[in-house]
Amino acid sequence: MTPKINRRTKIVATVGPGSESEDMLARLISAGVDVFRLNFSHGSSEQHALVAKRIRKQSAIAGRYVGILADLQGPKIRISTFREGAVQLAEGDPFRLDLNLGECEGDQRAVGLDYRELCNFVSRDDILLLDDGRMRLKVDEVTASTVECTVVIGGKLSSRKGINRLGGGLAAPALTIKDMADIKELSHVKPDFVAVSFVSSAADIQQTRDLLNESNVDAGIIAKIERAEVVADEEILNGIIRASLGVMVARGDLGVEVGDAQLIGIQKELIARARKMDRVVITATQMMESMIDNSMPTRAEVFDVANAVLDGTDAVMLSAETAVGKYPVEVVKAMSDAALGAERQAVARTSRYRLERQFSTAQETIAMAAIYAANHYGNVRGIACLTESGSTPLLMSRLSSGLPIFGMSARPETLQKLTLCRGVVPKFFDAGAFDDEEIESRAIEFLQDGGYLRKGDSILLTKGTVMGQTGSTNIMKILEVQ
Numbered sequence: 001m002t003p004k005i006n007r008r009t010k011i012v013a014t015v016g017p018g019s020e021s022e023d024m025l026a027r028l029i030s031a032g033v034d035v036f037r038l039n040f041s042h043g044s045s046e047q048h049a050l051v052a053k054r055i056r057k058q059s060a061i062a063g064r065y066v067g068i069l070a071d072l073q074g075p076k077i078r079i080s081t082f083r084e085g086a087v088q089l090a091e092g093d094p095f096r097l098d099l100n101l102g103e104c105e106g107d108q109r110a111v112g113l114d115y116r117e118l119c120n121f122v123s124r125d126d127i128l129l130l131d132d133g134r135m136r137l138k139v140d141e142v143t144a145s146t147v148e149c150t151v152v153i154g155g156k157l158s159s160r161k162g163i164n165r166l167g168g169g170l171a172a173p174a175l176t177i178k179d180m181a182d183i184k185e186l187s188h189v190k191p192d193f194v195a196v197s198f199v200s201s202a203a204d205i206q207q208t209r210d211l212l213n214e215s216n217v218d219a220g221i222i223a224k225i226e227r228a229e230v231v232a233d234e235e236i237l238n239g240i241i242r243a244s245l246g247v248m249v250a251r252g253d254l255g256v257e258v259g260d261a262q263l264i265g266i267q268k269e270l271i272a273r274a275r276k277m278d279r280v281v282i283t284a285t286q287m288m289e290s291m292i293d294n295s296m297p298t299r300a301e302v303f304d305v306a307n308a309v310l311d312g313t314d315a316v317m318l319s320a321e322t323a324v325g326k327y328p329v330e331v332v333k334a335m336s337d338a339a340l341g342a343e344r345q346a347v348a349r350t351s352r353y354r355l356e357r358q359f360s361t362a363q364e365t366i367a368m369a370a371i372y373a374a375n376h377y378g379n380v381r382g383i384a385c386l387t388e389s390g391s392t393p394l395l396m397s398r399l400s401s402g403l404p405i406f407g408m409s410a411r412p413e414t415l416q417k418l419t420l421c422r423g424v425v426p427k428f429f430d431a432g433a434f435d436d437e438e439i440e441s442r443a444i445e446f447l448q449d450g451g452y453l454r455k456g457d458s459i460l461l462t463k464g465t466v467m468g469q470t471g472s473t474n475i476m477k478i479l480e481v482q
Helices: 022-031 045-062 177-184 202-214 234-243 251-258 260-276 299-311 328-343 362-376 391-397 412-420 436-449
Strands: 010-015 035-039 067-071 086-089 094-098 127-130 135-142 146-153 155-158 163-165 193-196 220-225 246-250 280-284 315-318 380-386 405-409 424-428 458-464 473-480
Touching: 010 328, 010 412, 022 045, 022 328, 035 045, 045 067, 067 412, 127 146, 163 251, 177 202, 193 202, 202 220, 202 234, 220 234, 234 260, 246 251, 246 260, 251 260, 251 280, 260 280, 260 299, 299 315, 299 328, 315 328, 362 380, 362 391, 362 458, 362 473, 380 391, 380 436, 380 473, 391 405, 391 424, 405 412, 405 436, 412 424, 436 458, 436 473
Parallel strands: 010 035, 010 315, 035 067, 067 193, 193 220, 220 246, 246 280, 280 315, 380 405, 380 458, 405 424
Antiparallel strands: 086 155, 094 146, 127 135, 127 163, 135 146, 458 473
């Protein structure tokens, strides 16, 4: 029997009207989804809780650990509404953002604002970006309640579109009243991860953690990097990354604020920085957007996914493609194929990362040594990592390798967290059910029965002297499959 080949890069798929049924969730899991994203910008807490139950049910039927990511809406700064629903702006037109205008009072000359503080954060000659940068306004004058502008790039502007400032700096708290209310309801959803939008400092992450603890929700926090001022300040950025389980390269709003040309380098830097700091990283936004309406991706989209994989991202994310798209299953398969294609390249399977630095703990030493040994001993087919907290397989996954890391634990919450770690295959294995002298043979037998190993292969196994104790990994062995 040929051992199974696992895709190392994880796929995050957004659930929406096109994918929330039990049948479609089952098909998406079968196609290769590792984590489902619940977008709290839409739908009620009750709806999200119902979908979460369906995901848990279908993942159990499939015999796979599949994570759930609750993505909080955050402080999206938006214009208000137009009488006719939309207006057509032309280059050179005057246009006013006016705090005094209410709902449905917008017209060709002005529109109201949902964000009451805008006048305090913009100045003459600023460039405001509407509808993800599709339209641009130049600020001519700012008063206590209005922002007088001239249209630089026109187009059709409809109600509730977002506002950004070129270069960033529109301040608003990361957690809105709605977000805080949603966090209180997360105990019904029981997500494995919570994404915080428009993070501006490590304090935003700590506030989220405190609120999650108050609601008895044990979830890893993912910081969405979307503000230009955050990526421009290394100290703030590092603080955010350290405070989080991981980060999301949210290329929509971030790209609008910094410009697409700058975004290319920022994506690569964020991925490298997160991995260096032992954090997971998700690359998101428009990765296969043409497949909302088409059954095949463009070549450029395949290259985009592949480049993120070669950069070292843990996961690539689908948004509207699976939430409302016509081909949710096909787009997951296409993304999986693109990721596998990139992972076959030698650069994706080897790494000199950390070879020049000292390790700080026995656990880290074993994790790094295991990956190095596995990459340089041709008969090794994978790494069996017996883990309590999941820290050791996370550390292992920071180095590039072509081999699967089997995160083996009796703790379901640990296994759920590992669904985002690149190259890690979460597997339930209760080492405490066996005598110490038979744990190794039982672990090999378990992986052989699962089709991951065959006779004559070698497996590299790591564990702690004291099983069941967090942070105790200090043993590495190379074992042959009999």
